[in-house]
Amino acid sequence: MTDMLVRLYDLPGDDAPVAPGVVVQRPLAADSHHVLAFVERHFAASAPGWVDECRCALAARPPTCFVAAEAGAVIGFACFDATARGLFGPVGVAPDARGRGVGRALLLACLRQMAADGYAYAVIGWAHSEAFYRRAVGAEPIAGSEPGLYAGRLRG
Numbered sequence: 316m317t318d319m320l321v322r323l324y325d326l327p328g329d330d331a332p333v334a335p336g337v338v339v340q341r342p343l344a345a346d347s348h349h350v351l352a353f354v355e356r357h358f359a360a361s362a363p364g365w366v367d368e369c370r371c372a373l374a375a376r377p378p379t380c381f382v383a384a385e386a387g388a389v390i391g392f393a394c395f396d397a398t399a400r401g402l403f404g405p406v407g408v409a410p411d412a413r414g415r416g417v418g419r420a421l422l423l424a425c426l427r428q429m430a431a432d433g434y435a436y437a438v439i440g441w442a443h444s445e446a447f448y449r450r451a452v453g454a455e456p457i458a459g460s461e462p463g464l465y466a467g468r469l470r471g
C-alpha cells in the first residue's frame with residue numbers, strides 16, 4: 316500500500332452532510348478509554364498497530380484525533396500527526412455505520428485542522444483505500460512510498 320499526497324490549500328469547501336445525529340468532535344481526555352476500546356473492538360484484529368497510533372494521538376494536547384459519535388457512542392475515529400508529523404491516519408468507521416459520510420467527515424475534520432496548524436500538504440499514510448481518498452480529497456499516490464516509513468516495523 317502506498318502513501319498519498321493531499322493539497323491542504325485545495326480542500327473541498329462544501330460540507331457534504333453527515334448522517335443526522337452524528338457529531339464529529341475532538342475527544343476529551345476523560346473519554347480516551349472509550350475511543351481506544353472502539354479501535355480495539357473493530358480494528359485490532361486486522362490492524363494491531365492502530366490502537367498504539369490512536370493512543371499516541373490522544374496523548375497530544377490538543378489531541379490530534381477526531382471521533383464521530385452517535386447517541387453518545389463512538390462510531391468512528393481518525394488521527395493525524397501520530398506516526399509522523401504531517402501524516403494522516405489511521406481512520407476507521409464501525410462496519411454498520413459506513414456509507415453515511417462519516418469517514419469523509421472525519422478525514423476532512425483532520426485535514427482542515429492540519430491546514431489550520433500550518434501544513435501545506437498532508438500525507439495519507441499506508442492508504443488502504445486509494446479510491447476513498449482520491450474521491451474525497453483528490454489525493455494522489457506518492458511514487459516509491461511503499462513500504463515507506465513502515466519498512467522497519469518490529470515483529471516481536
Ligand SMILES: CC(C)(COP(=O)(O)OP(=O)(O)OC[C@H]1O[C@@H](n2cnc3c(N)ncnc32)[C@H](O)[C@@H]1OP(=O)(O)O)[C@@H](O)C(=O)NCCC(=O)NCCS
Pocket residue numbers: 404405406407408409412413414415416417418419420440441442443444446447450451
Ligand atoms: C474507508 C472508510 C473509513 C470509509 O468510511 P465511510 O464512512 O464508509 O465513507 P463515506 O461514507 O464517508 O464515503 C465517502 C465517499 O467515499 C466513497 N468510499 C467509501 N469507502 C470507499 C472505498 N473503500 N472505496 C472507494 N470509495 C469509497 C463513498 O462511496 C463516498 O463517495 P460519495 O461521496 O461519492 O458518496 C471505512 O470504509 C472503513 O473504516 N474501512 C476500514 C478501515 C480502513 O480501511 N481505513 C482506511 C485506512 S488507510
